[in-house]
Amino acid sequence: MDFELLVLGDEGWGDEMLRATLVTLMVSLTAMGIGLFISIFGTLSKLSNKFYVRLIADVYTTIVRGIPELLVIYLLFFGGSNAIMSVAKLFGYYGYIELNAFVIGAIAIGAISGAYSTEVIRGAFLAVPRGQIDAAKSVGMNKFVIFTRILIPQVLRYALPGLGNVWQLTLKDTALIMVTGLVEIMRQAHVASGSTYAPFTFYITAALLYLILTTASNTIFNSAENWANKGVRRA
Amino acid sequence: MNYELMIETFPKLLVGLNITIQLVLISLFVGFCFAIGLALLRLSNNLFLNFFAKTYVFYFRGTPLLVQIFLIYYGIAQFEFIRESFVWYFFKEAYWCAILALTLNTCAYSSEIIRGGIQSVSFGQIESAKSTGMSGFLLYRRIILPIAFRQALPAYGNEMILMVKATSLVSTITIMDVTGIARLIIAKTFSPVEIFIVAGLIYLTINFIVTRLVNLCEIKLTPYLRRVN
Numbered sequence: 163m164d165f166e167l168l169v170l171g172d173e174g175w176g177d178e179m180l181r182a183t184l185v186t187l188m189v190s191l192t193a194m195g196i197g198l199f200i201s202i203f204g205t206l207s208k209l210s211n212k213f214y215v216r217l218i219a220d221v222y223t224t225i226v227r228g229i230p231e232l233l234v235i236y237l238l239f240f241g242g243s244n245a246i247m248s249v250a251k252l253f254g255y256y257g258y259i260e261l262n263a264f265v266i267g268a269i270a271i272g273a274i275s276g277a278y279s280t281e282v283i284r285g286a287f288l289a290v291p292r293g294q295i296d297a298a299k300s301v302g303m304n305k306f307v308i309f310t311r312i313l314i315p316q317v318l319r320y321a322l323p324g325l326g327n328v329w330q331l332t333l334k335d336t337a338l339i340m341v342t343g344l345v346e347i348m349r350q351a352h353v354a355s356g357s358t359y360a361p362f363t364f365y366i367t368a369a370l371l372y373l374i375l376t377t378a379s380n381t382i383f384n385s386a387e388n389w390a391n392k393g394v395r396r397a
Numbered sequence: 398m399n400y401e402l403m404i405e406t407f408p409k410l411l412v413g414l415n416i417t418i419q420l421v422l423i424s425l426f427v428g429f430c431f432a433i434g435l436a437l438l439r440l441s442n443n444l445f446l447n448f449f450a451k452t453y454v455f456y457f458r459g460t461p462l463l464v465q466i467f468l469i470y471y472g473i474a475q476f477e478f479i480r481e482s483f484v485w486y487f488f489k490e491a492y493w494c495a496i497l498a499l500t501l502n503t504c505a506y507s508s509e510i511i512r513g514g515i516q517s518v519s520f521g522q523i524e525s526a527k528s529t530g531m532s533g534f535l536l537y538r539r540i541i542l543p544i545a546f547r548q549a550l551p552a553y554g555n556e557m558i559l560m561v562k563a564t565s566l567v568s569t570i571t572i573m574d575v576t577g578i579a580r581l582i583i584a585k586t587f588s589p590v591e592i593f594i595v596a597g598l599i600y601l602t603i604n605f606i607v608t609r610l611v612n613l614c615e616i617k618l619t620p621y622l623r624r625v626n
Contacts, residue, residue, distance in 0.1 A: 228558070228604045229597045230565030232576050241589035337461035341569065348463060355471065362472035369460045369468065376459040 167358055168367060175354045175364070182350035183371050189267050189346060190333045196272025197279045197332065198325075204280030205287060219280070226277035231335050235270045239342045242266050267339035267346075275332040282324030286317045319390045326383035330376055337372070347371050403591045406582055410596055413575040416492075417603075420564045420574065424499035425557060431500070432507035433542075439512050450508070457505030462563055465502055470494040470570045495567040499560065506556050514549030515541060547618045554611035558604050565600075575599055 170176040207219035226234065242261050250259060290313060298308045340348040351368040355361035439450035457465065473479055473488045487493050518541050526540045568577030579596040583589045616623070 225597065225601065228562075228601045230562040230576055230600060232565045232568065233579065233593060233596055233600070236576075236580055236583060237589050237593040239589075240583050240587065241593075244589075334461040337463040338566070340463070348461070348467070351464075352467070360475055362468065362475040365464055365468040365472045369456070369464045372460045372464060373456065 167354075167360055167363055175350075175358075178350055178354065179347070179364075179367060179371065182345055182347045183375070185264075185344065186333075186336050186346040186371075187375065189264065189271065189336045189339065189344070190329075192264075192268040193271035193275050193336065194329055194332050196268060197275030197328070200272065200276030201279035201283050204276060205283045208280065208284050209287060223277045223280055226274055227281075231271075231274055231338055232341070234274060235267070235338055235341060238266050238270045238273075242269070263339070263342040263344035266342055267336065267344050271332060271335050271339065274335060275328055278328045278331060279325065282328060283317065283321050285324065286320035287313070289320045290316050319394075322383070322387050322390055326380070326387075329379060329383070333375055333379065334372065399588055399591050402586060402588060403595050406579075406592055406595050409582065410575050410578055410599055413573055413578040414599060416572060417561075417564050417574045420495060420499060420567060421557075421561055421603075423496055424503055424564075425560055427496075428500045428503035429507055431504045432511055435504060435508035436511040436515060439508060440515060454505045454509060457502055458509075462498070462502050463566055463569065466495065466498040466566055466570060469498050491567070491570045491572050495564075495570060495572055499563060499567075502563070503556065503560050506559070507553065510549045510552045510556060511545060513552065514545035514547075517548045518544045550611065550615055550618065554608060557607050557611065561600065561603050561607065 166174065168174050168176045168179070170180075204219050204222065207215045208223075210216055210219075243259060246261060247259050250257075294312055294316075295308060298312045303311065336346060337348045340346060340352060343349065345353070347368045351364040355364040358364075435450050435453065438446045439454070441447055469488070470491060473494075479485060479488065522540060522544065523536070526536050531539060564574060565576035568574055568580060571577075573581075575596055579592050583592045586592070
């Protein structure tokens with residue numbers, strides 16, 4: 163194996179791989195953000211009293227969790243621009259709009275991540291004992307105060323381990339958006355191995371970069387869990 | 398919505414279903430057999446074996462499946478001594494590379510699930526089995542593994558669904574499974590929504606059947622939890 167291919171600067175691919183790692187991280191963070199945003203509405207709809215609202219949320223999570231990620235990405239990659247253009251037509255804009263690969267990737271992975279986050283946050287909501295809400299009502303808290311003082315702090319604590327898992331999934335799913343042409347770790351490794359005929363070197367580097375990302379985020383989530391649980395008594 | 402196209406596409410995608418199911422069944426079966434061994438290594442007191450199992454699981458759970466597939470299919474070809482030896486007949490076929498990658502991947506995840514199951518077997522049951530004279534292989538075959546499998550079944554059901562979804566990645570290394578054919582038709586007809594719906598329905602149907610079967614197994618395996626009406 164030829165490790166000189168990985169030096170930084172003009173001769174090697176090291177700096178390109180590092181930049182690609184940054185792109186992977188950015189896409190993952192954006193996707194996770196989109197996912198969390200979706201999951202707020204997902205959770206509220208799943209816990210709603212209205213049948214149709216619940217049905218929509220159920221259909222969303224079932225479909226996204228039951229269909230391969232690659233198909234969701236293809237749908238947005240080939241159909242995303244058309245969908246945006248038809249929305250733009252309603253507003254009187256008839257030009258050609260092309261979404262860039264970063265946006266498509268982040269939306270696709272975000273939609274997938276959102277379905278998993280919804281289930282995690284719903285579970286965390288249901289884990290808060292009902293008695294606490296009754297108690298909060300009895301001391302005169304209104305809905306908003308109950309939400310911010312009683313529910314949110316506990317839901318975040320219960321949801322943290324599950325969200326850690328979702329983050330790991332999201333991070334690894336971003337490898338799939340190489341098919342849209344976005345230059346993240348996998349695409350960069352693919353391009354580099356194509357022009358140097360050293361695929362093993364580059365894919366093993368890609369694997370190591372992913373391992374670094376997943377291990378680092380695992381450590382961060384563990385310490386976040388410790389911080390969130392510091393007030394919890396343990397036997 | 399172009400319904401004609403959807404009806405036309407359906408039989409074409411069913412051709413790919415054959416490959417998808419082959420990949421799922423072979424990799425799940427072989428992966429599961431090795432996963433039992435890996436779980437036992439992980440639980441063994443031998444530091445070296447334990448370290449091996451830990452590293453294996455760490456690598457396969459910490460990297461995307463796509464990297465693992467590419468590393469085997471494209472990466473191995475970098476080494477000339479492999480290209481010149483007889484194993485090249487195995488590695489030059491995308492199909493076998495895909496099966497190898499999927500098997501190694503599911504092996505890592507399943508071994509963790511099985512390990513959880515084995516660790517959940519209560520010590521009292523093992524102790525009483527030992528007191529009746531069972532040990533070693535017999536203890537595992539009669540007491541520990543059956544209880545462990547029952548405990549691990551729901552989690553393993555999830556792993557099966559993840560594998561069904563994971564097989565779609567083999568379309569990136571030229572294998573024409575359901576997703577591969579769907580991609581081809583989308584690129585030709587440029588009607589992503591219709592094809593997505595048809596392909597998606599096929600995957601949802603498979604996953605629905607898998608969840609039903611796992612549920613059925615669960616009911617069969619836990620007669621003591623059944624409610625008496």
